[in-house]
Amino acid sequence: MSTTEGSSASSLAGTLAGSLSGTVSGWFGRSRAAAVADIETAALRSDRFRLAREGDWQRLEAIVARIERGRLRGLSDDDLLALPVLYRTVASSLAIARETSLDQATLAYLEALVQRAWFVVYGPREGLGAWVRRFFGGGWGASVRALGSDVLIALALMVAGTIAGYLLVAGNADWYYALVPGSDGDARVPGASRAALLATLFGQQKQEGLSIFAAYLFSNNAQVSILAFALGFAFGLPSILLLVHNTAMLGALLWLYHGQGLDLEIVGWLSVHGTTELFAILLAGASGIHIGRAMAFPGDRSVLDAAAQAGRRTAQVMVGVVLMLIVAALLEGFARQLLDSTASRLIVGGFMLVFWIGYFFAWRRDRLPLGEDR
Amino acid sequence: MAWFAFRRARTGADPAPRHQWTPSDRRLRMILTPEGVSVPLIVASRGARAAALLIDLFLISATMIATTLLLIWLGAGMSTIRDANKESALGRAIQALIVLWFIAMFLFRNVWFIWFELGPRGATPGKRIVGIRVAGRASDGGGGRLTTEAVIARNLLRDIELLLPLTFIIGAVSAGTDVELAGWAGALWFAIFALFPFFNRDGLRCGDVIAGTWVVEAPRRKLAQALSVSAAATAGRSTTTGAQYHFAEAELAIYGEYELQVLEQVLRDNRPEALAEVAAAICRKIGWNAGSGDERAFLDAYYTQLRARLESGMRFGKRKASKFDG
Numbered sequence: 076m077s078t079t080e081g082s083s084a085s086s087l088a089g090t091l092a093g094s095l096s097g098t099v100s101g102w103f104g105r106s107r108a109a110a111v112a113d114i115e116t117a118a119l120r121s122d123r124f125r126l127a128r129e130g131d132w133q134r135l136e137a138i139v140a141r142i143e144r145g146r147l148r149g150l151s152d153d154d155l156l157a158l159p160v161l162y163r164t165v166a167s168s169l170a171i172a173r174e175t176s177l178d179q180a181t182l183a184y185l186e187a188l189v190q191r192a193w194f195v196v197y198g199p200r201e202g203l204g205a206w207v208r209r210f211f212g213g214g215w216g217a218s219v220r221a222l223g224s225d226v227l228i229a230l231a232l233m234v235a236g237t238i239a240g241y242l243l244v245a246g247n248a249d250w251y252y253a254l255v256p257g258s259d260g261d262a263r264v265p266g267a268s269r270a271a272l273l274a275t276l277f278g279q280q281k282q283e284g285l286s287i288f289a290a291y292l293f294s295n296n297a298q299v300s301i302l303a304f305a306l307g308f309a310f311g312l313p314s315i316l317l318l319v320h321n322t323a324m325l326g327a328l329l330w331l332y333h334g335q336g337l338d339l340e341i342v343g344w345l346s347v348h349g350t351t352e353l354f355a356i357l358l359a360g361a362s363g364i365h366i367g368r369a370m371a372f373p374g375d376r377s378v379l380d381a382a383a384q385a386g387r388r389t390a391q392v393m394v395g396v397v398l399m400l401i402v403a404a405l406l407e408g409f410a411r412q413l414l415d416s417t418a419s420r421l422i423v424g425g426f427m428l429v430f431w432i433g434y435f436f437a438w439r440r441d442r443l444p445l446g447e448d449r
Numbered sequence: 450m451a452w453f454a455f456r457r458a459r460t461g462a463d464p465a466p467r468h469q470w471t472p473s474d475r476r477l478r479m480i481l482t483p484e485g486v487s488v489p490l491i492v493a494s495r496g497a498r499a500a501a502l503l504i505d506l507f508l509i510s511a512t513m514i515a516t517t518l519l520l521i522w523l524g525a526g527m528s529t530i531r532d533a534n535k536e537s538a539l540g541r542a543i544q545a546l547i548v549l550w551f552i553a554m555f556l557f558r559n560v561w562f563i564w565f566e567l568g569p570r571g572a573t574p575g576k577r578i579v580g581i582r583v584a585g586r587a588s589d590g591g592g593g594r595l596t597t598e599a600v601i602a603r604n605l606l607r608d609i610e611l612l613l614p615l616t617f618i619i620g621a622v623s624a625g626t627d628v629e630l631a632g633w634a635g636a637l638w639f640a641i642f643a644l645f646p647f648f649n650r651d652g653l654r655c656g657d658v659i660a661g662t663w664v665v666e667a668p669r670r671k672l673a674q675a676l677s678v679s680a681a682a683t684a685g686r687s688t689t690t691g692a693q694y695h696f697a698e699a700e701l702a703i704y705g706e707y708e709l710q711v712l713e714q715v716l717r718d719n720r721p722e723a724l725a726e727v728a729a730a731i732c733r734k735i736g737w738n739a740g741s742g743d744e745r746a747f748l749d750a751y752y753t754q755l756r757a758r759l760e761s762g763m764r765f766g767k768r769k770a771s772k773f774d775g
Binding site: 117118119120121122125126129132133136142143144145147163166167169170174175176177178179180181183184186187188189190191193194195197198206286287289290291293294297298301302304305306308309366379380382383384385386387388389390391393394 | 482483484485486488489490544545547548551552554555559568569570571582584586594595596597598599601602603605606608609613642655658659660661667668669670671672673675676677678683706709710713714717753756757759760763764
């Protein structure tokens with residue numbers, strides 16, 4: 076474009092050069108005398124309209140381009156204050172130009188400029204920092220509460236999955252191998268002695284590479300819970316299956332240790348991180364079910380609206396789930412191996428459970444949940 | 450090209466479209482800003498989005514590999530420190546590097562898209578390169594505000610749209626002929642998610658549905674030169690030959706807005722052969738016999754006078770869409 080403009084400029088005479096300088100001077104908002112002289116020379120009323128206003132247009136374009144490049148700090152107060160005014164000016168220029176001008180290039184330029192400015196003026200209302208503050212200061216809990224009965228549905232499913240896993244393995248021990256993905260040399264198999272099982276629960280303080288283990292656990296669990304959430308899109312059914320399958324594994328494990336009378340020990344071992352991790356999985360599954368239910372039974376809204384509303388509401392629950400899984404992985408990787416008695420494990424696990432429930436359900440602030448349409 | 454459009458307009462019965470520069474009216478949506486001005490949004494094509502995704506995936510894997518290599522290099526540098534007493538410290542440092550690696554991989558995989566789409570341009574590097582961006586979609590099909598939650602929600606679904614179908618399909622293909630029925634069923638099931646954008650007219654993927662967003666083109670245009678400021682345009686006088694071009698009412702009445710726009714494009718492109726062809730076509734039509742060599746001034750004058758006529762008609766509510774329009 077610029078090269079063709081350049082060659083056309085060479086074929087056009089001196090008036091054009093004057094107009095170019097007028098453009099530049101309009102840009103920097105200095106002398107308007109040259110620009111005014113140009114406006115007189117334009118033959119068409121619509122071009123005179125354009126020449127009189129293009130300084131504003133280009134100032135808006137410069138401001139918008141600067142914001143788009145993320146250099147908000149370098150913007151002067153004058154420019155920032157002028158932005159909404161300029162935006163409305165250019166929007167009205169576009170409305171007028173549509174009715175009076177047949178200059179397609181100018182119309183296309185104005186349409187693109189108004190669109191860009193619209194994205195800036197009506198863009199995200201807050202930065203990431205403000206969002207994080209609002210998220211921890213009550214927004215997270217509010218979004219969990221907004222899930223409503225779906226949390227209870229997910230809880231019921233997890234309990235049912237645990238019981239089903241327990242009963243299946245109790246009926247036929249072969250189910251254990253189907254439910255628990257075992258690795259070679261794992262002591263945790265049906266028929267293992269009490270001593271062998273106890274050794275898996277206690278006395279592993281010396282284990283090396285705990286932090287690596289924690290990091291691995293986190294990224295693995297986080298990916299699974301994101302999956303449980305994302306599958307809610309298929310009307311929640313896969314989320315339900317994922318919940319049931321994962322808790323069936325838990326039931327099988329409980330059966331194994333129950334057989335050797337190690338009930339309290341396994342509960343303690345699991346509870347250190349389990350109260351946090353299972354809570355996170357519960358919330359991820361509940362979010363999936365929430366979306367699935369909203370899409371299957373949208374009520375008065377359109378399916379798209381219902382899905383979008385549910386998705387925005389559950390998105391911050393999912394951010395919370397990922398954070399909870401980080402906490403769970405730290406507990407699993409460090410606290411569980413370092414705390415070597417059932418009592419201390421139960422205390423830590425119980426404290427975490429009380430903390431999460433209190434944070435989500437007891438600590439309320441009078442704020443709308445994030446992402447609600449206000 | 451502009452010339453062919455000109456010729457087609459003369460022969461075809463196609464009514465002149467108002468937005469001839471927009472690629473396809475099928476993807477055009479008009480949204481109403483709070484100021485009451487309607488602004489066109491063009492839904493990004495599926496091809497552009499696929500290209501943007503490929504660019505992003507390439508960049509992500511490149512960053513991942515670079516990070517891995519950097520950490521390996523750091524680890525190798527550390528392990529050259531030979532000191533028996535520092536053995537455990539060294540082990541811890543290596544552990545920290547591995548932890549860092551896990552976290553970095555997780556972040557690259559999940560946060561790349563969210564981070565960039567929350568930026569002021571609402572686009573990842575791949576989207577920026579192909580010139581598209583994410584925007585909020587209001588319930589009435591217009592433009593909505595893009596929120597932080599929406600960006601998070603739309604990107605959490607990438608796993609089931611991209612990764613799971615890939616693993617299943619690769620699994621089904623690599624298993625060969627004795628692939629189980631369940632494998633194919635899984636592949637088909639996930640193919641529905643992957644191909645979701647082809648089943649709706651806004652090209653929404655699953656994440657867009659969940660988040661209430663859509664991907665639109667983000668055009669950037671430079672303000673083109675005003676055309677009616679040259680001597681030929683203002684006075685109808687050519688600066689090269691000194692000839693005076695003034696057209697009578699009947700000579701201007703034959704063309705409409707569509708022809709004017711094509712002429713505008715020809716003038717802006719400023720290619721001599723196109724100028725000559727169009728000038729000859731107009732001369733034939735209005736029965737003039739202008740010599741060659743001065744086409745630019747002739748067309749400048751004709752364009753300005755035609756536009757003046759059509760715009761003054763416009764002000765009185767009388768528009769002529771094309772030459773077929775009475």
